Amino acid sequence: MVSPSQSDLPSYLSQPALTQYNAWGEDGQDVTQQEERRRSNEAKVLVRRTRTKEYSLITKCIAEFLGDFTFVFIGTMQAYVPNKSNDDITHAALAHGFTIFIIVASLGHISGGHFNPAITWAVTAANRMPYWHLPFYFISQLLGGFCGALMSAAILSSSQLTGTYAGATLLSPNNAWWEGLLSEALATYFLCHTVLMTAVDTDSNVLAPLAIGLTLSIDIFSTGAITGASMNPARSLGPNIVGSIFINSKDLPSNFWNHHYIYWAGPLAGGTVAALIYRLFEAREDRIVP
Known part of the structure; x- marks a missing residue:
């Protein structure tokens, strides 16, 4: 066939x-x-x-130093501009919010993007960072804040520096100490809670810089007139030290150091509350309350 x-x-x-x-x-x-x-x-x-190398603790500390240097430098420099403007709260809120957005986006992948001892404490208390990293982060952040304030003092004239009190955050004379303490604690709680939920305990932290920057701006809008809305011991300590060094004591307000403790106790208390709530109710893997 x-x-x-x-x-x-x-x-x-x-x-x-x-x-x-x-x-x-x-x-x-x-x-x-x-x-x-x-x-x-x-x-x-x-x-x-x-093959991606893990960032060492030294590199993380350098990132925290650079971030706080940038944050405090811009925060203290922008304080001079409101002398020419009637809307100083808006100016401060936008300047600080934009700055934290940029430094978290650019350095956050290295160190976690804390740039704030209160946030570092909250992340550590939430069991999301080794406790032995805590003092190294603190030192880097405080040193960065001091150097940032020192750089602004080198740029501003003596009269400009005196007019802004070196960019220090001060309690309003119209408010009692406990009102300032509560204001700092609540504002810092909002900030730390945002960090924990958008940058720490999440599958994607792409929007974390924006969320953190917006939270910071909103906090300044709401509490800036009371305490200056520091929410950050590194933001407050550096300018106070620089102001004490370069400004004549006669030109400083009488309460320049009197209520400085609220800028430590308030933020650390707010960070503690944020970490506690996170551990109890919000942590996806190891929360205490189901």
Whole structure:
């Protein structure tokens, strides 16, 4: 019997046998080859990830220093501008909010983007950072804040520095100490809670810099007229030290140091409350209350 020619066969039989079982890709390549290529690409990605070096504690501390240097420098420098403006709270809120957005976005992947002893304490108390890192972060942040304030003092004239009290955050004479303490504690709680929920305990922290920056701005809008809305011991300590060094004591207000403790006790208390609530109710993996 004479076998039929290839042209006499039905079209579905004239195709390569593998086509009937989807063993050929749409581009005519063997699916096996495509699968091998895919696995090869995945292996290359895995190799790149495994080769990524873990940041050392020294590098993390340098990132925290640079972040606080930037934050306090801009915070103290912008304090001079409101002398020419009637809306100093808005100016301060936007300047600080934009700054924290930028430094968290640019340095957050290295150190976690705390730039604030209160946030570092909250993250540590929430069991999301080793406790022995705490003092090194604190020192880096406080030193960065001092150097940032020192740099602003080097740029501003003596009269400009005196007019802004070196950018120090001071309790309003219209408020009692406990009102300032409560104001700092609540504002810092909001800030630390945002950090924990958007940057620490999440699958994606892409929006964390924006959320943290907006929270900081809102806090300043709401409590800035009472305490200056520091929420950050590093933001308050550096300018106070620089002001005491470079400004004549006669030109400083009488309460320049009197209520400085509220800028430590308030933020640390707010960070503690945020960490406690997080550990009790909000942690996705190890919360105490189901």
